[in-house]
Amino acid sequence: MTSSTIAPTTRDDRFERGMAVLEAVDGRSGQRVLDALADVSPELGNQVVSWAFGEMYARPQLAPRDRQLVTLGILTALGGCEAQLDVHVNASLNVGLTREEIVEALLHAAVYAGMPRALNATFAAKKVFAERGLLTSTSPGSEIDHEGAGTR
Amino acid sequence: MTSSTIAPTTRDDRFERGMAVLEAVDGRSGQRVLDALADVSPELGNQVVSWAFGEMYARPQLAPRDRQLVTLGILTALGGCEAQLDVHVNASLNVGLTREEIVEALLHAAVYAGMPRALNATFAAKKVFAERGLLTSTSPGSEIDHEGAGTR
Amino acid sequence: MTSSTIAPTTRDDRFERGMAVLEAVDGRSGQRVLDALADVSPELGNQVVSWAFGEMYARPQLAPRDRQLVTLGILTALGGCEAQLDVHVNASLNVGLTREEIVEALLHAAVYAGMPRALNATFAAKKVFAERGLLTSTSPGSEIDHEGAGTR
Amino acid sequence: MTSSTIAPTTRDDRFERGMAVLEAVDGRSGQRVLDALADVSPELGNQVVSWAFGEMYARPQLAPRDRQLVTLGILTALGGCEAQLDVHVNASLNVGLTREEIVEALLHAAVYAGMPRALNATFAAKKVFAERGLLTSTSPGSEIDHEGAGTR
Amino acid sequence: MTSSTIAPTTRDDRFERGMAVLEAVDGRSGQRVLDALADVSPELGNQVVSWAFGEMYARPQLAPRDRQLVTLGILTALGGCEAQLDVHVNASLNVGLTREEIVEALLHAAVYAGMPRALNATFAAKKVFAERGLLTSTSPGSEIDHEGAGTR
Amino acid sequence: MTSSTIAPTTRDDRFERGMAVLEAVDGRSGQRVLDALADVSPELGNQVVSWAFGEMYARPQLAPRDRQLVTLGILTALGGCEAQLDVHVNASLNVGLTREEIVEALLHAAVYAGMPRALNATFAAKKVFAERGLLTSTSPGSEIDHEGAGTR
Numbered sequence: 001m002t003s004s005t006i007a008p009t010t011r012d013d014r015f016e017r018g019m020a021v022l023e024a025v026d027g028r029s030g031q032r033v034l035d036a037l038a039d040v041s042p043e044l045g046n047q048v049v050s051w052a053f054g055e056m057y058a059r060p061q062l063a064p065r066d067r068q069l070v071t072l073g074i075l076t077a078l079g080g081c082e083a084q085l086d087v088h089v090n091a092s093l094n095v096g097l098t099r100e101e102i103v104e105a106l107l108h109a110a111v112y113a114g115m116p117r118a119l120n121a122t123f124a125a126k127k128v129f130a131e132r133g134l135l136t137s138t139s140p141g142s143e144i145d146h147e148g149a150g151t152r
Numbered sequence: 153m154t155s156s157t158i159a160p161t162t163r164d165d166r167f168e169r170g171m172a173v174l175e176a177v178d179g180r181s182g183q184r185v186l187d188a189l190a191d192v193s194p195e196l197g198n199q200v201v202s203w204a205f206g207e208m209y210a211r212p213q214l215a216p217r218d219r220q221l222v223t224l225g226i227l228t229a230l231g232g233c234e235a236q237l238d239v240h241v242n243a244s245l246n247v248g249l250t251r252e253e254i255v256e257a258l259l260h261a262a263v264y265a266g267m268p269r270a271l272n273a274t275f276a277a278k279k280v281f282a283e284r285g286l287l288t289s290t291s292p293g294s295e296i297d298h299e300g301a302g303t304r
Numbered sequence: 305m306t307s308s309t310i311a312p313t314t315r316d317d318r319f320e321r322g323m324a325v326l327e328a329v330d331g332r333s334g335q336r337v338l339d340a341l342a343d344v345s346p347e348l349g350n351q352v353v354s355w356a357f358g359e360m361y362a363r364p365q366l367a368p369r370d371r372q373l374v375t376l377g378i379l380t381a382l383g384g385c386e387a388q389l390d391v392h393v394n395a396s397l398n399v400g401l402t403r404e405e406i407v408e409a410l411l412h413a414a415v416y417a418g419m420p421r422a423l424n425a426t427f428a429a430k431k432v433f434a435e436r437g438l439l440t441s442t443s444p445g446s447e448i449d450h451e452g453a454g455t456r
Numbered sequence: 457m458t459s460s461t462i463a464p465t466t467r468d469d470r471f472e473r474g475m476a477v478l479e480a481v482d483g484r485s486g487q488r489v490l491d492a493l494a495d496v497s498p499e500l501g502n503q504v505v506s507w508a509f510g511e512m513y514a515r516p517q518l519a520p521r522d523r524q525l526v527t528l529g530i531l532t533a534l535g536g537c538e539a540q541l542d543v544h545v546n547a548s549l550n551v552g553l554t555r556e557e558i559v560e561a562l563l564h565a566a567v568y569a570g571m572p573r574a575l576n577a578t579f580a581a582k583k584v585f586a587e588r589g590l591l592t593s594t595s596p597g598s599e600i601d602h603e604g605a606g607t608r
Numbered sequence: 609m610t611s612s613t614i615a616p617t618t619r620d621d622r623f624e625r626g627m628a629v630l631e632a633v634d635g636r637s638g639q640r641v642l643d644a645l646a647d648v649s650p651e652l653g654n655q656v657v658s659w660a661f662g663e664m665y666a667r668p669q670l671a672p673r674d675r676q677l678v679t680l681g682i683l684t685a686l687g688g689c690e691a692q693l694d695v696h697v698n699a700s701l702n703v704g705l706t707r708e709e710i711v712e713a714l715l716h717a718a719v720y721a722g723m724p725r726a727l728n729a730t731f732a733a734k735k736v737f738a739e740r741g742l743l744t745s746t747s748p749g750s751e752i753d754h755e756g757a758g759t760r
Numbered sequence: 761m762t763s764s765t766i767a768p769t770t771r772d773d774r775f776e777r778g779m780a781v782l783e784a785v786d787g788r789s790g791q792r793v794l795d796a797l798a799d800v801s802p803e804l805g806n807q808v809v810s811w812a813f814g815e816m817y818a819r820p821q822l823a824p825r826d827r828q829l830v831t832l833g834i835l836t837a838l839g840g841c842e843a844q845l846d847v848h849v850n851a852s853l854n855v856g857l858t859r860e861e862i863v864e865a866l867l868h869a870a871v872y873a874g875m876p877r878a879l880n881a882t883f884a885a886k887k888v889f890a891e892r893g894l895l896t897s898t899s900p901g902s903e904i905d906h907e908g909a910g911t912r
Contacts, residue, residue, distance in 0.1 A: 006314060006315065007314070008312035008313055008314045008317070009312055009313065009314075010310060010311070010312045010313075011310065013312070033271065036275065036278075037271075037274065039278075039287050040255065040274060040275075040277065040278040040281060040287065041255045041258065041259060041274045041278075043259055043363075044255075044258070044259050044262065044270060044271065044274055047259070047262060047267075047359075047360075048267060048271075051355055051359070051871075052267055052871045055351075055355070056351075056867070056868060056870070056871050057868075057871075059347075059864065059867075061860055061861070061863075061864040062861055062864040062865060062868060066826075066829055066861070066865070067865075067868050069826055069829035069830050069833070070829050070830070070832060070833035070865045070868050070869060071833065071868070071872055072830060072833065073829070073830035073831065073832065073833025073834040073837070074266075074833040074834070074836065074837040074869055074872040074873050075268065075837075075872065076834065077833070077834040077835075077837035077838050078231060078266070078268060078269070078837050078872070078873065079231060079232060079686060079687060079688035079689070080231035080232035080272065080687060080688035081231070081268045081272070083268075083271070083272065083275075084267075084268040084271070084872075100821055101821070101822055101826070103648065103649045103652075103821075104819065104821040104822040105822060105826070105827075105830045106649065106652070107649060107651055107652050107655070107816070107819075108816060108817075108822060108827050108830050108831070109830060109834055110570075110652065110655060110816070111570065111571055111811075111812045111816050111817075112570045112571060112572055112831055112834040112835065112838070112844075113569075113570045113834050113838065114566075114567065114568045114569045114570040114573075114682075114686070115567055115568060115655075115656060115660055115692075116568055116683065116686060116689045116691075116692040117570075117686070118652060119641065119645075119652065119656075119691070119692070120688065120689070120691065122645065122648060122649045122652055123644065123648075125648065126644075126647075126648040126649075129648060135647050135648065158466060158467065159466070160464035160465055160466045160469070161464055161465065161466075162462060162463070162464045162465075163462065165464070185727065188731065188734075189727075189730065191734075191743050192711065192730060192731075192733065192734040192737060192743065193711045193714065193715060193730045193734075195515075195715055196711075196714070196715050196718065196726060196727065196730055199511075199512075199715070199718060199723075200723060200727075203415075203507055203511070204415045204723055207503075207507070208411070208412060208414070208415050208503075209412075209415070211408065211411075211499075213404055213405070213407075213408040214405055214408040214409060214412060218370075218373055218405070218409070219409075219412050221370055221373035221374050221377070222373050222374070222376060222377035222409045222412055222413060223377065223412070223416055224374060224377065225373070225374035225375065225376065225377025225378040225381070226377040226378070226380065226381040226413055226416040226417050226722075227381075227416065227724065228378065229377070229378040229379075229381035229382050230381050230416070230417065230687060230722070230724060230725070231687060231688060232687035232688035232728065233687070233724045233728070235724075235727070235728065236416075236723075236724040236727070252365055253365070253366055253370070255365075256363065256365040256366040257366060257370070257371075257374045259360070259363075260360060260361075260366060260371050260374050260375070261374060261378055262360070262874075263355075263356045263360050263361075263874065263875055264375055264378040264379065264382070264388075264874045264875060264876055265378050265382065265873075265874045266870075266871065266872045266873045266874040266877075267871055267872060268872055269874075337879065340883065340886075341879075341882065343886075343895050344863065344882060344883075344885065344886040344889060344895065345863045345866065345867060345882045345886075347867055348863075348866070348867050348870065348878060348879065348882055351867070351870060351875075352875060352879075356875055378874075379876065382839060382874070382876060382877070383534060383535060383536035383537070383839060383840060384535060384536035384839035384840035384880065385839070385876045385880070387876075387879070387880065388875075388876040388879070407496065407497045407499075407500075410497065410500070411497060411499055411500050411503070414500065414503060414722075415722065415723055416722045416723060416724055417721075417722045418530075418534070418718075418719065418720045418721045418722040418725075419503075419504060419508055419540075419719055419720060420531065420534060420537045420539075420540040420720055421534070421722075422500060423489065423493075423500065423504075423539070423540070424536065424537070424539065426493065426496060426497045426500055427492065427496075427539075429496065430492075430495075430496040430497075433496060439495050439496065507719075508719045512715070512716060512718070512719050513716075513719075515712065515715075517708055517709070517711075517712040518709055518712040518713060518716060522674075522677055522709070522713070523713075523716050525674055525677035525678050525681070526677050526678070526680060526681035526713045526716050526717060527681065527716070527720055528678060528681065529677070529678035529679065529680065529681025529682040529685070530681040530682070530684065530685040530717055530720040530721050531685075531720065532682065533681070533682040533683075533685035533686050534685050534720070534721065535838060535839060535840035535841070536839060536840035540720075556669055557669070557670055557674070559669075559800065559801045559804075560667065560669040560670040561670060561674070561675075561678045562801065562804070563664070563667075563801060563803055563804050563807070564664060564665075564670060564675050564678050564679070565678060565682055566664070566804065566807060567659075567660045567664050567665070568679055568682040568683065568686070568692075569682050569686065570834075570838070571807075571808060571812055571844075572835065572838060572841045572843075572844040573838070574804060575793065575797075575804065575808075575843070575844070576840065576841070576843065578797065578800060578801045578804055579796065579800075581800065582796075582799075582800040582801075585800060591799050591800065614770060614771065615770070616768035616769055616770045616773070617768055617769065617770075618766060618767070618768045618769075619766065621768070651819075655815075655816075659811055659815070663807075663811070664807075667803075
């Protein structure tokens with residue numbers, strides 16, 4: 001048990017700790033969610049920061065990269081979480097997953113959650129890749145077969 | 153058992169009874185759904201009115217305010233029901249839930265349905281609050297702490 | 305904002321506050337869940353107590369009775385939550401919902417989540433009612449019509 | 457519009473019409489559900505009979521066999537509906553779907569709802585087939601290849 | 609077992625077989641999905657074609673019309689699959705389901721998946737019907753009663 | 761693209777390739793599922809082996825350990841997949857995830873899928889850990905605080 005969980009903390013302490021994690025993982029996407037919550041449910045914003053990031057995500061028992069694989073699986077399976085997939089595909093890239101690994105994780109999801117969920121998540125990821133300039137060209141060694149036979 | 157459930161009724165009787173409940177609860181939002189259904193599935197419109205409102209919602213065993221709390225929980229958990237949340241956040245306000253109670257119900261939903269569902273529902277509610285002029289200022293005693301300590 | 309959210313607290317403080325809420329709401333059902341978690345995921349038990357009950361459920365913005373209506377809606381809609389419905393039907397009775405209101409809330413859920421979800425939740429509730437001796441006789445004025453005509 | 461929807465009817469009339477449909481489709485499985493509801497939520501039983509069967513299932517716009525294909529798809533996708541799949545695999549056989557068609561429908565569901573949902577539904581169907589003596593031997597021409605090459 | 613499942617095939621063979629099925633069932637809608645996948649996850653496109661259509665949909669054990677009834681049920685129940693419903697309402701019309709049967713299948717879904725899912729699917733179908741000119745007039749014998757009594 | 765995807769293969773070739781992956785990943789749990797499918801839907805068994813494992817899981821673009829993190833997330837979020845969680849918690853241990861990482865992944869899921877889904881998945885994992893002798897004692901340094909203060 002780390003000292004941070006034993007020492008007394010205020011809500012503000014816990015919010016600050018969460019913001020540090022949120023910024024490292026989500027960058028600007030997370031802040032946009034908080035801003036949008038400010039006039040309707042500031043406490044939901046507080047819980048996302050203080051609890052979800054400061055208390056849960058910050059735990060050292062699983063690396064951020066691994067947390068993102070779990071999260072991509074959950075958000076794909078839930079469906080209707082395109083906004084959250086936008087944040088978490090960005091976060092996945094931020095913590096070290098490659099575009100190829102993310103795409104493969106969503107392909108893998110087709111087996112367990114079905115084709116529609118995998119398709120929706122893949123298109124959410126495509127939007128993020130495009131915004132970050134990761135769709136401009138197909139890298140050598142990708143599955144794209146320029147002879148046209150294996151483009152599938 | 154009320155006389156209305158014993159006396160013979162026609163489909164038209166039941167539709168009329170449902171419309172009275174629908175109008176009291178949903179106001180214009182419900183009517184817009186019926187209009188949109190008229191040229192594709194009028195029978196679905198009929199069932200929403202006659203059965204969902206006339207036969208189920210109208211039952212006196214649970215107050216409209218309580219029905220809306222249950223409904224907010226269901227629609228949040230299902231996901232992908234932003235259109236229905238629009239109707240039912242309006243309905244919740246119409247039958248006496250306050251903005252603060254609705255926001256808190258959706259915050260509470262984070263515990264059982266997870267953060268993404270709670271966030272999506274809260275943003276659906278924000279849209280309704282904005283349309284009804286309920287976001288213009290932060291009321292005194294709200295969680296917004298202008299000294300900056302508890303804004304979260 | 306209450307002093308409890310401003311004053312510095314330790315994890316133990318927050319756990320204790322959560323246990324007080326959990327015991328008031330869930331009674332023994334909640335403790336059984338904690339016991340079952342102790343040797344596999346004590347931190348999940350901690351989060352159920354400290355966060356779900358101590359930080360979220362304890363908020364005064366929504367009465368426990370109202371929280372239970374939302375929770376019944378969520379658990380019914382999610383499906384596969386029979387174990388949680390067992391805990392929360394008990395909790396609903398503990399915080400003042402009547403058997404009749406619970407049954408009606410689950411009936412209401414049929415409109416929004418479909419008949420199978422309503423049926424599964426109703427049978428989960430029946431198990432709790434039976435354990436608490438609430439199924440032994442049909443109260444006068446219930447919908448049971450002993451002449452057999454209106455049993456439906 | 458048939459006369460039955462124009463003529464005034466009582467709740468009892470509608471219940472009787474629903475029971476006739478329920479018995480034709482579900483046989484004893486449906487009755488068991490009603491019996492189990494009698495002491496906890498007779499109104500849910502009434503709605504299953506009067507509305508779900510008497511008013512919705514009874515509509516001539518879609519044949520019972522076709523309704524069952526839709527229902528198998530829904531129950532498989534929802535998950536956690538093993539009890540309802542038991543009733544509806546029985547119903548599917550009662551209204552003319554063959555064992556082979558049911559198995560294929562659930563296999564087809566793997567594409568859209570993923571392997572876990574397809575597996576759970578297939579095992580629910582297996583239970584019904586076993587109870588009705590439809591698993592005792594593999595019919596000639598089935599996919600079982602006794603030479604061992606195509607058992608998969 | 610058909611020869612096509614015994615003879616050795618390459619990935620390209622299987623892709624070609626799948627494209628033939630996809631084109632027959634989905635027409636242009638399916639191709640648009642493949643095009644959109646080409647620069648983000650060509651392998652997901654390959655699996656939709658080769659596996660979902662070439663290997664699963666192509667099986668003769670269930671007619672395309674019946675597969676579409678199952679698929680409509682699944683997509684309605686999953687929720688958040690409006691894009692896939694667009695493709696599959698088109699496909700349903702292509703393989704012989706009528707507009708009336710599709711509308712009725714989605715109405716039927718209200719019983720098992722609840723009103724919100726049925727409404728969302730019906731509006732997705734309405735969009736397809738409008739695009740294909742199937743909403744221009746109400747056919748004689750439809751439920752629209754111009755005297756105003758049964759419009760529901 | 762590896763040679764195995766270019767060379768012509770028969771269904772039997774693909775089944776054999778899948779069985780090799782399935783055995784490496786799932787061990788006996790996977791075989792039990794296939795055995796249970798043999799008399800009801802051998803083709804579903806074939807697809808689990810040939811497609812899910814032979815064609816999807818076998819792809820080198822994501823390590824088995826990473827695939828399991830995604831799969832744990834999906835199965836937790838779907839709900840009602842206790843049987844599949846049994847197989848995949850075993851698989852996760854087989855491909856190198858530790859008990860602690862699995863428990864943490866399911867704890868993490870509480871943030872995105874809610875407490876009930878996390879609890880159900882954790883209890884499914886507990887069953888597997890018990891069967892494999894991984895619950896016999898609490899390791900030093902675990903969160904269990906024998907002084908009783910921090911058992912949470």
